[in-house]
Amino acid sequence: MKELRHINKYFKKYWFKLFIGILITILARVFSLVMPSYVSKSINTIEAHFKGSLSGEMAKNQLLEYILIIIGAALLSGLFTFLMRQTIINVSRYIEYDLKNEVFDHYQFLNLGFYKKNRIGDLMNRISEDITQVRMYGGPAIMYGMQTLTLFVCLVPLMFIKAPTIAFYTLVPLPILSVLIYQISKIIHKRSTRVQEYLSTLSTFTQESFSGISVIKAYNLEDKVNSDVMALAQEGKETSMDLAKVNAWFFPLMLLLIGISNVFVIYIGGQQYINGEVSLGVIAEFILYVNMLTWPVAVVGWLTSIVQRAEASQGRINEFLKQRPTIVNEVMEITPVRGKIEFKNVSFTYEDTNIEALHNVSFTVEAGQTVAILGKTGSGKSTILDLVARLYDVSSGEIRIDDTPIKELNLNSLRSAIGAVPQDAFLFSDTIANNIRFGKEDAKQAEIEATAKEAVVHENIVGFTNGYHTVLGERGITLSGGQKQRVSIARALIKNPNIYLFDDCLSAVDTETEEEILQNLKKASAEKTTLIVSHRVSSGKNADKILILDQGTILQEGTHEELNTMDGYYKQLYLDQLSTKD
Incomplete structure (x- = not known):
């Protein structure tokens, strides 16, 4: 991620908004963890009633209390989730705004030779498509990354406290998933770079075609230009499909591993329930935990893809930002010009x-x-x-x-x-x-x-x-x-x-x-x-x-x-x- 270090200055600039956003993210995830625990308590209350250890009236009162807590926690979690998006996603837009201005200002200061060597379509693609990819890293990646980290930090210890054996078997597939993600992410980085390079080529071709439409029509070259566009589109399809095929592995693998975790919960939890080691509510609670982990685990792959795309795009942006103008204003004070x-x-x-x-x-x-x-x-x-x-x-x-x-x-x-x-x-x-x-x-x-x-x-x-x-x-x-x-x-x-x-x-x-x-x-x-x-x-x-x-x-x-x-x-x-x- 060395290329993405360039935007660290913008994270420092908006550190307070990011800090508030991260704090709200943590609160949103903490309130979301209330529901499984009280679902477990609700099931245990019902089980206790059927076993005769709790009267019907008391069971109803407890269920109503638990339901109100679940609803209240869900509302608070939803509210904080909304505020989280309003802070972190807004920061990503500020970063996008600043980065576009930085690149555009830099373009203006580069000498004319730079524009002779580089095509306009490529310049436009780097200030639009590439910066959009970087924005995803500066907003959604941070937001969902913090959600995932918070959930794991809070949820995993909680699971081991409540049922260590079930928790161990539930989490066994996750290290396997991490290794697979690491291997696939390296391929994504290479293919993301090729996709961005193709988009620059396409932007250049279409920009030149539209600018030179009068020449194309005058020489009756519409069919040739159309065939060239088709060839570019075919190349683009193949390049994008290569990337899509790799991305396509993420969700099936994750769903498979989450499914295995559910099987472990039911099998290991069922045995412990039969042996009287855990209650029925704990099994239901763990199934909810596993399903709560489904999105965070799945989002790891998506976040990896975002980071790899952003790294490739920022690398292309840095390539131009590192170029220094040959014409430099060496005198800061105003110098009047008469005309000799x-x-x-x-x-x-x-x-x-x-x-x-x-x-x-x-x-x-x-x-x-x-x-x-x-x-x-x-x-x-x-x-x-x-x-x-x-x-x-x-x-x-x-x-x-x-x-x-x-x-x-x-x-x-x-x-x-x-x-x-x-x-x-x-x-x-x-x-x-x-x-x-x-x-x-x-x-x-x-x-x-x-x-x-x-x-x-x-x-x-x-x-x-x-x-x-x-x-x-x-x-x-x-x-x-x-x-x-x-x-x-x-x-x-x-x-x-x-x-x-x-x-x-x-x-x-x-x-x-x-x-x-x-x-x-x-x-x-x-x-x-x-x-x-x-x-x-x-x-x-x-x-x-x-x-x-x-x-x-x-x-x-x-x-x-x-x-x-x-x-x-x-x-x-x-x-x-x-x-x-x-």
Whole structure:
């Protein structure tokens, strides 16, 4: 259970509630033990009456008294059982809540490389299915475990006090059961791990299928995807059946052993009754004891299964929790950012692909300047923006913001000063207004509409039936590519940051709309540092500086007029796009 030690901190956090819950559990079990004893007394009273040693009136009075005690004890046991569930099960929900928050927070702090290596479906499964299994350990397992322990601690001594010989034979099967449970639990642990891994695979497959449904339909791949799902379902059935077959041994074995215990009670108790060593009530009492032990003994197997599943699930959770983010906020105090950006001999290689995206890149952007970065696909343009936002750290060289090494800036201050529009515009499944408000949480409707107009998307939005209250599909699928880009631009504009990072964010709009947006951006980003990545000359012709990248190095640098007077990539690109426009 070494993996489950991780949640001990939550047990410490809720120790008082757990203590009260355990105390109530003990009281509930103690009151439940009253019934067998008074059933025994009731049977002995009836036996005494038939033997003539107790009058009918006295027997009736005693029976009524015993029945009232049995009912009262049962009611109290039921009440405490209810309170027990309200405390211990609630604690398990608190632990589930805390653990989900811990995992989610950790996910957010891990670097982008982590998300390239791991599938979304697997991440989702660990924060849902796996944590649910751990919750069962933090609640039901503790509750029923304490019930079982309390019952054994109270009941076994009581049985030996009342009839040692019967008690011995009654309890003989239990050690055998313990050995069987130990052997079976080891198999359950392995098979539980395989089941959880399968669920991650299934979650990943279905998540990708639903996200890419348009591609599946466009390529008429429905039958293939269905066959793949069937193959996964078959694998899942076999994996789950392997686990179910092992679990299926528990209850039959337990019922068999409990049945043997009942036979011992009747046979050994019957002999002792014939010999006058015990009363008839004791035999009835022991039969009730054995049946009271049926559920606790049976639950041992179930608890073992819960613990093994939780151990496997927590192990999968810990696998991610042990991963440390490569981007660490090393400065706690707030560090204001004005906007000067300087790259000094920066090189960067992606760990997952080992591709060198930038090699010995150096340039300076003064605060308030606009710089356009152009180049072929894969030349390293987007990497520069990612490094400015410190989504990655450089492999070598140095990036300075306002003449301060980027690692010496408070990470939150840096990113709060940046308004980024990624190449692949991402919108959430929320209203359009809230997607724009994502850039400024307290933005009023008037501000939202003003920035939407600057992004030239206001007319499109008001044309929808619900306008700004239109709820978008997953990843903004309701909108066209150009509309998604413009809503993303509005989100960045409403933030009003000191640094704008535009990553080819006008690729899906026509040239006329692009020109209008660029003019609006020029006004909005006045005195703001702006980096614009693009494949179009039109996006950078009004920039203070243009960088031409090729295979991770700066090929050309200068203004539109300067670069257009010399032969090279920029001039050829300008002429090609000019002729295409004509």
